[in-house]
Amino acid sequence: MQLPILDRWTDSSGLSLGVLGVGNIGMVHLKSALAMPNVEVVAAADAVPENRNRADRAGVSRTYDDYAALLESEDLDAAVVALPPFLHAEAVERAAEECIDVFVEKPLARSTEEADDLLETAREAGIAVGVDHTLRYQPDMTGLKEAYDEGSVGHVPYASITRLNDGPLGRPPVENAPPSWPLDPDAAGGGSLLELGVHCFDVLEWLFGDLEVLDASMGRTLEIDVEDAATVLLEARETGTTITLHCGSYQWEQLPEVNTRLRLEGVTGTLSNRDHLPDNFYAGAAKSALSNVASRFTNDEPDVFGPTFYLQAHYDALADFCEAIRAGNRPPVDGTDGRRTLALAETAYERAAVDADGADELEAPEVTL
Template sequence: MALPLLNRLTGSTGLSLAVLGVGNIGSVHLKSAVAMSGVEVAAAADAVPENRTRAERAGVSRTYDDYGTLLESEELDAAVVALPPFLHADAVERAAEAGVDVFVEKPLARSTEEADRLLETAREAGIAVGVDHTLRYQPDVAGVKEAYDEGSVGHVPYASITRLNDHPLGRPPAREAPPEWPTDPDAAGGGSLFELGIHCFDVLEWLFGDLEVRDAAMGRTLDTEAEDAATVLVEAPETGTTITLHCGTYQWEQLPEVNTRLRLEGVTGTISNRDHLPGNFYAGAATSALSNLASRLTGDDPDVFGPTFYLQAHYDALADFCTAIREGERPPIDGADGRRALALAERAYDLAAERGESNAAADDLETPEVSP
């Protein structure tokens, strides 16, 4: 669906884009944008001096310590919002005032209420909102989608998805304190369910249509305020599929090389994302790990495209957003998609709270076994 209000590019040789936030994921978006043809990275903003230096090393000529000042000062077509979740709504509001389309890192907001305000502001200003739900772009997940859509296993009565990642504290023992916001549910919106489960909800809806959350439990393996483990029971009424979802941010000694597992148990067979991994995945991951270790020792920036299996997905998601903006079309994953994922997460939190009131053992979730 074309959106006429989006056809208002600045007239530069490429799509003029800024990156708001150049931390971990912001660096990925920045280097992705720098590598794209037809995109000009005009500026970047970050409150941390080291992050601004990182942007300058990546080739950005103008950096700001305040994203509001950047949006007021630059002539832009689009901005990547890679700030902590508690700043997303404000950043989108500032972008709306400047008439700048936005690509927002997930979660879109900290709540559906906040998302509704954000999206209404964008609608009134006529700007587009894209959301970085990149799991759809990973080749293994896309392979599952393609096989399922082809009907290769027939009806799928049961499916499961697991997504894991490092805890903000990093590998044990924690040597330095992480930023405060990732472990603050007021700032982040929640714990691992917001950090990782949001991706899972988006992929499941992409596969099976509308979802209903039936039950949920949250747990903590560390003494933190936000949950670092969540297990959710989901149903897809349209396809008659029951799904279990587990996500966790654990303090791993070594993070699993494949941190997402997706299985569809069909009546004539099983589809697994592991069957759709690139043939050179494990060799590429090992090479990248050695390269990035050497980068840390020499003080250089790690290669954000290694292993490309994960980070190429971020590139492709941003590239699709930029193409949509350039052509005056709705982003392929837009604010409505991000809002629906938030609603599912909120329902899971509500059910887990009800469970916790009647079951004090809800915090005793067992860490799932992960095999290579």
């Protein structure tokens, strides 16, 4: 358990921030921070020259090809860790040496063991650890939670959540080879369950409290080394709710279509996240899409906040983290939350492995005509 954060803020000056990793999601965090009042993005780091060039064009003063060099060279209050999962623990350790608070992309780590070491390092250094679990910041999810908390459907015996996208391979035709680490179980820690399922675990516990994994199965629709589909049966003991969770990276995304579906089947009715989409969701997304297409012809940078529905949630999550550490408070989504989602994922992997071993031992039934 993390200790209360040391209050290192003595004035109202801006928060100095560095961004470690400016690939796809790192650029979202970078542009989010650049748009925030009282936050100064002083530097960004990435091993890929093209990514550093994008950061330069976005307005970052200095870029580094090594995140450790950035942490040692810059006077930072906080750092965004948007590196591949196998670098999260090392990056937090380096940040802790410089007494820099960290906002870490999910999954927090590749395992609970690695997460425990990471959090112990942070605790000893007195730094804060936030985690980018953003589903709870989307307006459809906040609207659903508000309706549920108000008791609009009464007791909820059953709930379901599905989250699908096209994963690291992308939608064909693919112009560039995908990065190798998302398809490497050692580098990523797992497949769809760690990439997408941890978001679902987080929002479900935000709604219902502690979850217990009852059963799980993993699948591969493609010949890759990590699962691209996972189904988990859960129970929320506090509310007596049975929940099914399915996530996968096998479906081509059709943006701006919402790729997460959450339904609560209450005794007096049903709540769905789709009932709480902003009124202008599709119109706003279409406008952003047209703007991004036009930017290809004008050589301008695409608008990372379009469709704003998804990416505004990342802005809000990072802004909440910055506000918390500025006030000397624990981040609203902290390392213990990130560790909890990893524990649920590990239990799901274990349940799926047991079921798979048992299935291998079963004899095929004899069929006679």
